[in-house]
Amino acid sequence: MSVPIAIFRLFSYQPCGHELLLRVRRPAASNADQGALDAADDFVDSATESLRTCWERRHLQHECLHQHTSSLVAEMQEEPVGEELFHSGPRQFGVWVARTKYGAPWMVLGTASTEAEFWQQVQDDSDLLDLGPQAPAELHHVHFLTDEDGRSSLSHG
Numbered sequence: 682m683s684v685p686i687a688i689f690r691l692f693s694y695q696p697c698g699h700e701l702l703l704r705v706r707r708p709a710a711s712n713a714d715q716g717a718l719d720a721a722d723d724f725v726d727s728a729t730e731s732l733r734t735c736w737e738r739r740h741l742q743h744e745c746l747h748q749h750t751s752s753l754v755a756e757m758q759e760e761p762v763g764e765e766l767f768h769s770g771p772r773q774f775g776v777w778v779a780r781t782k783y784g785a786p787w788m789v790l791g792t793a794s795t796e797a798e799f800w801q802q803v804q805d806d807s808d809l810l811d812l813g814p815q816a817p818a819e820l821h822h823v824h825f826l827t828d829e830d831g832r833s834s835l836s837h838g
C-alpha cells in the first residue's frame with residue numbers, strides 16, 4: 682500500500698498575481714493496483730478543482746473585479762518545511778518556493794522567517810534534498826486552503 686500523502690498545489694491568477702495554495706490528502710492505494718492509484722489521483726484532482734472553484738467564487742470574485750486566468754505554478758508531494766502548512770486554513774502567509782531538478786511544476790515549499798532559515802531546514806530533510814532543490818527560493822504571499830476546511834469558512838479566507 683502507498684500511504685496517504687498531502688499534495689500541495691500553488692495556483693497563480695493573472696493579471697493580478699493572486700496566489701492560492703491548496704493542500705489535498707491523497708488516499709492510500711495499493712501500488713500493485715493501477716486502478717486504485719488512478720482513482721487516488723483522480724480524487725486529488727477533483728478535490729483540488731472543487732476547492733479552487735469554490736475559493737474563486739466565494740473569495741476572489743468579491744476581492745477583485747478583474748477577469749482572471751489561473752495556472753499551476755508549483756506542486757509538491759513531500760512534507761514541507763515549517764509548521765504552517767501542516768495546519769488547516771483558510772489563512773494567508775508567505776511561503777518560500779524553490780525550483781527542483783525535476784523542473785516545473787515540481788517545487789520545494791515551506792515557511793520560515795528568512796530564506797536562510799528555509800534552506801537550513803531543507804538541508805536537514807533528506808526527502809527534500811532528493812528533489813534537488815535549487816536556490817534562490819522566492820517568497821510568495823498565498824491564500825492557503827485545505828480539504829479539511831469547511832465550506833462555510835471559505836468566505837472569510
Ligand SMILES: [Zn+2]
Nearest residue numbers: 697699745747
Ligand atoms: Zn485580481
